[in-house]
């Protein structure tokens with residue numbers, strides 16, 4: 001028996017179809033949501049992701065505002081673009097593509113963003129709101145993981161979840177989402193300092209693998225029936241994506257997210273959700289808030 005595929009591509013397409021309707025409703029009220037992206041440098045991976053985000057925007061009717069800076073851009077030059085987007089009424093939400101070049105203070109850039117325009121949910125104010133259980137734009141990848149599990153009816157309530165990784169975009173916020181009362185999971189966070197990763201993995205009902213270590217999660221480490229979400233993005237010599245999950249895990253697990261085609265498209269869909277919700281909030285509420 002092989003695991004059921006958690007199809008992020010199909011789920012993202014359904015979310016985008018629903019957003020298209022909401023964007024039309026906003027436009028009927030004279031508001032066009034606009035997503036800004038700030039891309040610094042020429043990393044081909046980052047260029048590809050940002051291009052994908054703008055393609056998604058075009059599909060659902062969201063306007064695109066693209067700002068590109070050379071890898072040599074100074075802290076001040078990047079901050080000037082952030083200030084400009086904060087002021088631009090056409091930009092209802094934006095992201096600064098991470099990572100920024102070495103030498104740039106990433107946290108200072110994030111703090112400078114208008115939290116009401118934070119489409120990534122990574123502004124310290126919004127991460128703080130998440131800790132305090134206040135409404136806020138949610139970090140896109142963790143929220144995409146939750147949405148994908150819900151779509152396929154994977155039981156989160158009471159589940160033992162192991163999150164592998166402690167990065168700012170996934171590992172750190174993921175347990176905060178999973179332990180909300182609406183999710184009610186019990187979470188163990190593993191990282192490079194974890195003494196016996198396999199022992200933790202073996203107990204998990206759900207594994208969120210966001211370490212960035214190719215094929216870290218092996219078939220013999222997981223419990224039969226587990227749901228495994230592969231968030232890791234490494235690349236082989238030919239540029240092909242290699243996830244954190246060994247392909248053999250699909251023979252033991254009950255659910256598995258493919259990579260590509262799993263969490264990546266969900267991340268992009270949740271970004272659009274944040275943009276539309278911010279525009280709806282700015283428009284004076286539309287059942288969201």
Ligand SMILES: Nc1nc(=O)c2c([nH]1)NC[C@@H]1CN(c3ccc(C(=O)N[C@@H](CCC(=O)O)C(=O)O)cc3)C=[N+]21
Pocket residue numbers: 048049052095096097098099120140233241259260261262263264265267268
């Ligand atoms: N401020 C910021 N926000 C981010 O959300 C952000 C970021 N910085 N920096 C980099 C990571 C990475 N990321 C991905 C988004 C979509 C796919 C995606 O759609 N991947 C496709 C395949 C793409 C391919 O084939 O290369 C898939 O999984 O099917 C992947 C990776 C967002 N990130």
